[in-house]
Amino acid sequence: MRRLFLLFRLGEDRYAVAADAVLRVLPLQALKQLPGAPDWVAGVLVHGGAPVPVIDLSRIALGRPSRQRTSTRIVLVKHRHRGQGVAHTLGLMLEGVTETGHRNPADFVPCGLDNPRARYLGPVLDEPEGMLQWVDVDALLSDEARALLFPDAVAGVLACS
Numbered sequence: 001m002r003r004l005f006l007l008f009r010l011g012e013d014r015y016a017v018a019a020d021a022v023l024r025v026l027p028l029q030a031l032k033q034l035p036g037a038p039d040w041v042a043g044v045l046v047h048g049g050a051p052v053p054v055i056d057l058s059r060i061a062l063g064r065p066s067r068q069r070t071s072t073r074i075v076l077v078k079h080r081h082r083g084q085g086v087a088h089t090l091g092l093m094l095e096g097v098t099e100t101g102h103r104n105p106a107d108f109v110p111c112g113l114d115n116p117r118a119r120y121l122g123p124v125l126d127e128p129e130g131m132l133q134w135v136d137v138d139a140l141l142s143d144e145a146r147a148l149l150f151p152d153a154v155a156g157v158l159a160c161s
Contacts (some may be wrong), residue, residue, distance in 0.1 A: 002102040006075065007132070014070030014132045019100060021137045023076040023089060038148070042066075047076060053149040054091030055140070061118065064099065066093045073097040073132045077137045083144050088150045090140070094118050108134055 005016035006025070024047070030055055031043025040059040044051045054074055058066040066072050072095050079090040088102065108123035115121060122134035141149065 001083075002104050004100055004102055005134075006097065007099050007101055008073075008075075008094040010058060014127075014130050015079065015135050016101075016103070016132055017075070017092075017135050017137060021077045022077075024158070025097060026074040026076065026091075028072045028074060039065075039147075041149070042091075045074065045091060047089065047091075050089070052076060052089045052091050054093055055145075056093040057135075057140075057148075058095060060140075066095050069095065071096050071098050079140065080138050081141060081150075082138055090137070090149070092137075092140075095148060103132070105134075130147070 004019035006019050006022050007016050009015065017029055023062045026045075029045065031045050031053060031132050032051075033043050039048075040055055042054040042056040042059075042065075044053055046052070056066050058064060072093065075092045075097065076092050077092060078087040079088045089096070103125060108125045111121065113125045120136050122136045122139075140151040
């Protein structure tokens with residue numbers, strides 16, 4: 001059974017997020033900065049009346065900020081920490097967001113590396129355009145990052161202090 005994916009890039013490499021995790025794709029925009037936050041926290045935006053933390057996946061994966069290009073987007077996703085609990089809206093700053101595509105999840109194979117610092121990197125699919133790697137949105141945040149971005153505060157509101 002084929003599934004729709006949102007495709008993007010980290011550096012020169014190709015990645016995919018399952019489209020059923022995607023709530024909205026927004027153009028790059030100014031974010032409320034959070035002084036003292038880790039450098040991978042790009043900031044906060046308000047969506048639907050609620051603050052949404054935005055993380056820069058290029059900063060996490062490559063150690064550099066996302067490039068400010070027309071194809072750089074903020075992708076709002078449903079994040080359930082390790083697939084459990086209440087879903088939170090999380091913003092991902094992603095480069096090269098220009099297309100979607102259907103793929104058969106069964107065609108993705110393990111990448112052959114167990115990287116505990118990048119548990120979000122899932123199986124790969126070899127394609128003529130290059131290898132495509134599935135990013136698991138629910139595995140993006142460590143326990144510490146989740147506590148920082150989604151503290152168990154009043155009504156799930158992001159604490160900015």
